[in-house]
Amino acid sequence: GAGVSQSPSNKVTEKGKDVELRCDPISGHTALYWYRQSLGQGLEFLIYFQGNSAPDKSGLPSDRFSAERTGGSVSTLTIQRTQQEDSAVYLCASSLAAPGLGRDNEQFFGPGTRLTVL
Amino acid sequence: AQSVSQHNHHVILSEAASLELGCNYSYGGTVNLFWYVQYPGQHLQLLLKYFSGDPLVKGIKGFEAEFIKSKFSFNLRKPSVQWSDTAEYFCAVRKWGTGGFKTIFGAGTRLFVKA
Numbered sequence: 001g002a003g004v005s006q007s008p009s010n011k012v013t014e015k016g017k018d019v020e021l022r023c024d025p026i027s028g029h030t031a032l033y034w035y036r037q038s039l040g041q042g043l044e045f046l047i048y049f050q051g052n053s054a055p056d057k058s059g060l061p062s063d064r065f066s067a068e069r070t071g072g073s074v075s076t077l078t079i080q081r082t083q084q085e086d087s088a089v090y091l092c093a094s095s096l097a098a099p100g101l102g103r104d105n106e107q108f109f110g111p112g113t114r115l116t117v118l
Numbered sequence: 119a120q121s122v123s124q125h126n127h128h129v130i131l132s133e134a135a136s137l138e139l140g141c142n143y144s145y146g147g148t149v150n151l152f153w154y155v156q157y158p159g160q161h162l163q164l165l166l167k168y169f170s171g172d173p174l175v176k177g178i179k180g181f182e183a184e185f186i187k188s189k190f191s192f193n194l195r196k197p198s199v200q201w202s203d204t205a206e207y208f209c210a211v212r213k214w215g216t217g218g219f220k221t222i223f224g225a226g227t228r229l230f231v232k233a
Contacts (some may be wrong), residue, residue, distance in 0.1 A: 003161070035223070042122070042208060043162075043223035055218050091162070099212060099219035107221065109154075109162035 002026065004110035006092050012116045013082055021077045021113045025094030032075050033095075033107060034067060038088040046090075049075060050098045082117045089114050122211050124224035131199050132232045139194040139227050141209030150212040151192040152221070153183055157205045165207070168192065179203070201233045 005024045013019050025032045034046040045059040049069040060066070064082075069075040079086055093107040125140040143149065153165040166177025173185040183194045192209060209224040 033221075042124075042225040043210075045220055045222065048220075056220060058220075093162075099221065106164050106167070111161055 004092055004094050004108055006090075006110040006113050008113060009111065010114045010116075012118065014118050015084060016081055018078065018080045019082055019115065021079075021090050021115070023075045023077070023092030023094075023110060025073065025075070025092070026108055027073075029094035029096055029108075030072065031095045031098050031105065032069060033093040034075070034077050035091040035093065036061075036088045037091055037112070043091065046077070048099070079115075082115075084117050087115055087117045122209055122222050122224040124207075124209050124227050126227050127225065128228045128230070130230045130232065133201055134198050135231075137194070137196040137199045137203070137229070139207055139209075139229070141192045141194065141224060143190050143192070143209075143211045143222075145190075145211060145213045145222075147214065151183070151185055152210040152212070153177065153181070153192075153194050154208045154210060154223075155205050156208070156226075162208070165194070199229075199231050201231045203229060204231045205229060 007022045031050055033048040035043040037043050047054055047057050047067050051072050052069050064080045067077045089112040091112045092110045095105040095107045097105050099105050121144050123142045151168040154162045155165045156162045165181055166175050166183055168175045168185045175183050181196050183192055185192050206226045206228050208226045210221050212221045
């Protein structure tokens with residue numbers, strides 16, 4: 001497909017388990033972003049990748065959260081020892097180039113993964 | 119704290135009514151501004167954006183937004199809404215910060231248009 005894809009679309013897990021969320025960006029897009037959308041909240045920035053490196057990890061809520069990107073393409077967001085407050089929709093976006101002021105770097109969003117921690 | 123504020127969390131309008139959704143941000147310096155829309159069951163998509171130049175920006179589906187620098191505002195407007203405009207609308211600000219550029223989103227405004 002031509003858009004950003006994410007898997008799984010829904011994930012239900014038990015507290016304390018680890019989960020992996022996957023994002024496939026649009027082919028050729030060098031920048032990839034992870035956001036979290038909790039009920040009634042806006043989109044909370046987590047991390048972004050330029051190529052395989054992550055210049056900005058400041059949004060990761062705790063050291064239980066990590067992300068990696070390989071081959072400049074697929075990215076995985078891992079949450080270890082999940083807690084109930086991790087329940088949210090995790091959105092991935094990609095853009096053609098790195099974010100910068102005055103440059104047209106529209107972010108294209110995927111459908112999200114709805115994570116429910118019981 | 120620096121933030122992006124959307125004043126209305128829920129808005130209910132009848133078809134043909136005029137719409138204005140407020141967005142204010144608290145960042146100094148140069149910013150880029152965006153409005154995104156998420157229709158029910160669909161992905162977030164870009165509605166319009168402001169980088170520089172004319173502060174009145176036209177977007178898709180008859181939407182427009184005006185950047186007022188002195189008020190740190192970027193309000194979204196549409197003269198006459200349709201039932202199909204029912205969606206959630208997010209204002210976003212791209213700014214320079216620690217680690218580089220970052221896009222900060224508001225909490226969103228849910229618009230329901232009655233047919």
